[in-house]
Amino acid sequence: MADNRKARRVSFTGGIPTFMMAIDGTWRRACLLKDVSDSGAKVKVEGSVQGLHLNEFFLLLSSTGLAYRRCQLVWVNGEELGMTFLKPGASKRPTAAAAPPPS
Secondary structure, three states, X not given: OOOOOOOOOEEEEEEEEEEEEEOOOOOEEEEEEEEEOOOEEEEEXXXXXXXXXXXXXXXXXXXXXXXXXXXXXXXXXXXXXXXXEOOOOOOOOOOOOOOOOOO
8 A cells, every 4th residue: 555645754762852832731641652654653652641631732742842733633543643733823623533553
């Protein structure tokens, strides 16, 4: 099956420790960054995401929170989440949380 992604991805063996955080700061979860591109990323979440508002959130790429991306959930597969990076001023894509991850 062909890879239909628009942007080239970089994968990290073992993952890179990062955090996901709610836009309003009400929750935060540790995760491992598995791969990333200019347009999105895949993470493995440590702990449950059940009940969290995942339509829009931040992916914190530094321990101080100074490097981050605003994200929108694209898919969930067990502990792994796929997300797209939201560009400032861009309209949000419809959420497809139930969609399976791309192969």
